[in-house]
Each structure stands twice: as structure tokens, then as C-alpha cells.
Amino acid sequence: MVIQSLDLRHFRNYTHLQTEFSPETNWIFGKNGQGKTNLVEAIYYICNLESFRTRKNHHLLQSGHPQALIQAELKRSDVLHQIRIQITSRGRQVRLDHSAYNKVSDYILSFLALTFTPEEVVLFRGSPQERRRFFNRMQAILEPSYFRILQDYAKALSQKNAVLKQQQREKLPLWNQMLARHASIMSEKRRSFIESLNLHLAELFQAISGRTECLQLEFQPSISIPEETEEGIFQVLESAAEKEMRAGHSLMGPHRDDFRLMLDHRPDREFFSQGEFRITNLALKMALNQLLFQSFKIYPVLIFDDLFSELDPSMKSHIMDFFSQLKNQVFITSTVPPEYVKPGNTLQISQGTTV
């Protein structure tokens, strides 16, 4: 997947930008507040049909303008595609190769991008809810049936919560059994997803950081029992029935699961430095990159917004070495010009234009 050229009109602080990109590394630099992130936001939008910063369309419009236009030429499997996305405060229209395109899910699987942003670096320090949302989204992209599994679990959970809220103790076992049934499916799916990520994580961390520790993702299920069978989970839920009745809502199950990273035997929250949070997150994204390639045989566009701040120079050169071996198209934003290697393309941004 390669974005060959981009044309922005009235998008964020860009009145009009027309530029071409390298299929390898694109280095976008400039002072803060000039529009570097806005540019990679547009690139992400082309790939995923959403922003990684906002859900509100009107944030994407240049102030005083009713609509923004993103046009791009994309190359996938040697075929050139034209994308035209028109955004207004009320909605958006996507045209792929000059005809209207409505199947968002198909589209996203065709033109995928992965981001690495300063906001996402806190993934493993933030709330468990953020981590579940992140892994759910990734798993649903990689395994389309996971989406329905999630939905069914959510339905069983909201029914159980209704029983708890209405204090109908006699009806609880039925919904505990339904919850256990869907929880055991979710646990199994989550475990196998984590396993497939762990196949790549250690090696990627060592390649990116030049360090020798073993990085692994660890599942921390809300219901921790030796075997997560329907029957086993049901027993745990039943033994917590009185407690849940008092709370008036469900207290355990996959909606309370968590994930953590381990470097050898050091868990993230207690022991990771700021730099380690960054570098492990990068390794995780690269593991996802490999899984996406295995599943769909396309290399997602990789966007690294402000990757290099707070990293020491030896780490930076390791990362650039690693990037030079990737087959993905890469976009990197930075406040400084490229220091370590010569990227395929360098763009300097100032006040919403290229310099």
C-alpha cells in the first residue's frame, strides 16, 4: 500500500496542499503548530476513513469553510487507485476510482494504516478500558468474526446487568450461564490473539531497541482460573452472585479484562521508563504490522507522529535502521530535519504549506 500523491483543500490549516510521496520513508518536519500532524491525519483518514484525533467532522474543516477535500492516488498490488473524500460538518462522501463507495469495512481492509502517536504511547499507563478498546479494534480488523463475538458478549452483559439492576436473584443463574458461554469464547479468542502477537514481540523489540530483554504481552483476565471453560466461569460468577446483587451491576468478566507488557519479569506500570513505554509500544505496532501482512498480504501505511522526542540518540539510530528494512510506506513527523539516514522524501512544513 503506497500513497503516491496527496491534494488537500481546506483541511485543518491547509488551504491548498499538493504533494507527492516516496514509497519508502517520508520525513515531515517543521516547528510545532505548523500542520505536521494535520498532514499525517489526512493520510490516516485516506486509509481508515476516520481521524485518529477526533470524531467530529467539523474539527477537520478549515475555519470559515463548509467543506474539506482530500484527494489521493494510492497504489496497491501495482494498481493505481484514485480516492476523493469530501468532508462537511454533516458527513462525508468517498469516491474510489470515480464511483461512490459505501462499504466502509471493505474499504478499511483494503487500505490500512497503523499509527504511532504521542497519545497512544500512554496506552499501557492509561485506563484498562483504553487497552480493551485498542485490542478489540485490532482483533476485529484481523478477525472479522470477532466483531460479532464482541457484540454478542455485550448483549449478554447488558441483559445480566438488567437482571442485577432489577434485583431478580432467581433470574441471575440463566444470565450467568449466558455470560459464561460468551466469556469463554472471548477469553479463548483473546488468548490466541495475544499468543500470535507474542510470536513476534520479543524479536521485534530486540531489533528496534538493540536490547536483549524479552518483551511479552500478558493477558490479565478478570476471571482468573486454570481453564476458562463455560462451566468454570459460571461457577466463579455464581459464587460472586451476592456481591454483584449488592453492587447492582456486573463486577467480572471479559469487559474487565486487562493486558500488560512485560520486559523479562518487569511489568510495565511499575517499572517502565518513559522511553520504554515508547519503544515497547512501537514493537507492539510492528507486531500488528506483521499480523496484518500475514492476513491480508498488504503492508499498512505506517504513521509515526513525533516518534523521536524523548528518545536517546542510539535508540533513534536503531529505529532508523529497523525502518530502512521495512517494506511499508512510512511517514515520520519531527521538529527537526532528518539526522541519521537519508529518507526517500523530505517535506518541511510551515504554516500549512510546504517550504
Added chain:
Amino acid sequence: MQIPASLERLVEEFSRFPGIGRKTAQRLAFRVLSYSPDEARNFAEAIVRVKEQIRPCSSCFVFTDNDPCNICSSNSRERTQLCVVEQANNILPIEKSGIFHGLYHVLNGSISPLDGIGPEQLTVAQLKQRIQNEQIEELILATNPTVQGEATALFLQHEFENQVTRITRLARGLPAGGDLDYVDDVTLSEAFSGRQPF
């Protein structure tokens, strides 16, 4: 053009149907407008008749114009098998296939605490009576393969497992004549876990 009030009323009535938008409702209303007076009277009468004459069977709750219904009163049906469905219209495809010769029981919905629907709001008490009074040996649970339908099947299983010889659940799996390429992953994995010796 301003639509005359009586036509507008018909459009409104049509647009109350599930899946019918305003445009389709207009098309249907204009179609009725082109009817001869006799055709229009027949159409209106069909609607009134269906309400006057069709009622749920007092035994199985299938819609019928005789009570008990043709299925319940037939002497060629297998009276030891009872197929439980959520809605009366669920029996139509089963009857059409001709594959099942037993009796039915319509629950009139599925268990959903969120909507305040428990077994008490369904025809479960009547089902219990039938199991006690009739010669039912096998209960076939044909509720929908949704979370609510599954929960309802699970409830019925617990409720009646000691009162009948056998409780079965319709298998979930591949649609016949379907191409494997077009089957979603969930259906496929269910078909695999429900596979049978060949």
C-alpha cells in the same frame, strides 16, 4: 403538488410497515389509487377479515382461522414431538420444507430482562401444561440463534429437562446451496464444531 388528505393518510398507513420508507409507501398508495372500486373494496376487506377471523390457536398459539388450528387438530401429525419457536411466522419455513411432522408451540417472543420480558410474559406456562397433559417425548428448541434466543432455549432446557425424554436444539451451520466463500466466519466455525460423522 400538495397530496390530498385521504391519499396522505394511506401513505402514512403504508409507511408504518416494517422496512417501508416514505417513497415506497407513496408508490404503494398510488398503486391502490389505480385500483377499480371493487379491487379497493377487496383489499380493504382482506385487512378487516384477517383481524376478524385470524386468532392465535388456544393450544399452540399459531395463527389460525379455526381453533384448535389445523396442525393441532390433524390426526396425521406426530404428537410426541413439539417444536418451540419464538414467533408464529417462524413455522412457515419449517412447514414449507415438509421436514417436520410434529406439533408446534409459539412462545410469542424471547426472554429479555432489558425489555422486561421474562418467562411469565411468554407462553411458557401454557407449554408446561401441554407437556403435563399431552404425550410429548421430544422438545425441539427452534428459538433464534441470537443471545436472547439462546437464553430462552437454555431456560426451557432447565425448566423441562426432567419432564420429557429428549430436548434437542436446531443445529447451526452452513446454508444449503451456499458457497463456502460467502459464509461468515462465525457460521463456519459453528458448522465445524457441530460437524457429524459422515
